[in-house]
Amino acid sequence: MPEGHTVHRLAAAFERAFGGQQVRTSSPQGRFSEAAQLDGRVLLGAEAVGKHLFLPFAPSADVDREAPVVRHVHIHLGLYGSWTFAGDPGFADAHAIGAPRLRMGEQEEELDDGGTAEWRRIVPRPTVRLRIAGACGLADLTGPTACEILDADGRQTVLDRLGPDPLRPDPDGRGRRRFVEAVRRSRTSIGALLMNQKIVAGIGNIYRAELLFRARLDPFVPGRDLSTGLLDQMWEDLVALMTYGARTGRIVTTQPGHREIEARIIERSRGTRQNGDEDPDVVPREESFYVYHRQTLPCRLCGTAVRSADLSARTVFWCPRCQSARSRRASWTREHPAAPWALVPDVDGEAA
DNA sequence: GGGACATGAAGAA
DNA sequence: TCTTCCTGTCCCG
Structure with missing residues (x-):
């Protein structure tokens, strides 16, 4: 269940694991029979x-x-x-990014090959849609929404459906401007716009909720009511958050001073696992978010119960006080809002 | 073993 | 707005 940062990590992992190599491809499940067309070709990159x-x-x-x-x-x-x-010890090390575990979906985890490096003999689970095997290891894909072969035009058609990606280089600020202008043209709520991949590509339900909290912004405010200055800063915040996510494999949006140890007790049983949860050096999941999956718990800043509601077919989470339309109106409509996150500019650099 | 639920999105209506 | 598709995990009985 990845957001964009995970997909960027995956691309880097594929580049390192298979880039420039001739690979074997197959579809153990049988639902991607076109895999046979690719068998024995060189994987150029990712x-x-x-x-x-x-x-x-x-x-x-x-x-x-x-x-x-x-x-x-x-x-x-x-x-x-x-x-x-799964693969040789060197294979696993080669594309570990900050963590030695390599399942790149909801969790990162290696297939168990019994420690004998006999990964070639690992029988795929029956649900594996696509297996790619190289000289030093293999990758198994399960449960994708899309797995298809496209030519250059087909690829371009997909790209044309997407808005700017905060993780792509944007030296001239064109991506940021496209985002800001698209939001300001729309009467749709900012909470719905952030989930629309034509407006910004790569955000999912966690980044939506957390970005809105960090901006102290009510999810239901129409995009057209937001100032250019606020949206510029939200874009920059998103770049910082997702860059951190791509680097560490984890979404962390809380500032260190806003994390509470006692929250562990309350949330330990609530699910939402991330890569690296078992590592004592990273921010534990129950301290990683301000509002995501914290409905009914007290807001980390003001203590008001976090709320949740459906918004564009997904559940949005927000603090009705910190993100209240009435209390923030003055700051979002000004060209230079007193951006709350300016006081605590970035997630810290742990778990590098 | 069943049902709810999950970091998503397309297509029908 | 609704239905559908894809898989795995957890909770409950």
Whole structure:
């Protein structure tokens, strides 16, 4: 259940694990029979755009004799999809980013090969849609919303549906401006706009809730009511949050001073696992968020009970006091709002 | 063993 | 706005 930061980590992992290598491809489940067309081709690299992953395969000398065509495997993990990696010890080390565990979906975890490096003999689970195997390891894909082969035009069609991705380089600020302008043109609520991948690509339900909290912004305020200054700062905040997520594999939005040890007791049983939960050096999940999945618990800042409601087919979480329309109106409509996060500018650098 | 639920999105109505 | 699809986990009886 990844948001965009996980997909960017995945792309980096594929690049390191298989980039430039001839690979074997198969569909143990049988529902991606086109995998056979790619078997034995060279995997050229990996590309992440929003929550979409593209794996380009080199033309095949046999099949593409007339016109060489790069085939892009387009993968979207949706709500349930995940990748599981297994391989030689060196393979695992090579693409571990801040954590040695490698399941890249809801959790990162290695397939158990009994520690004998006999990963080639691991029988895929019956639900594995796509297996990619290289010289040093393999990756198994289960439960994706999309797993298909596209040509260059097909890939472009997917990209054309997407707004700017905060994790793509944006040196001239074009991505940020596209985001700001799209929001300001719309009467739709900011909480719904943030989930629309045409407005901004890569945000999911956690980043939505947490970004709105950090901006002290009511999820139900129409986009057109927001100032350019506020939206510029929200974009910058998103870049910082997602960059941290891509680096560590974890979403952490709370400032250190806002985390409470006693919250562990309350939330220990509430689910929402993240990569690295078992690592004592990272921020535990029950201290990672301000509002996500904290409905009925006291707001970390003001103690008011966090609320939840449906908003664009997903549950949104917010503090009705810190994010109250009435109390914040003055600051969002000003061109230079007193941005709350300016006081506590970024998540700290633990778990690098 | 059943049901609820989950970091998602497309297509029908 | 609704239904559907994809899988795994946890809680309950």
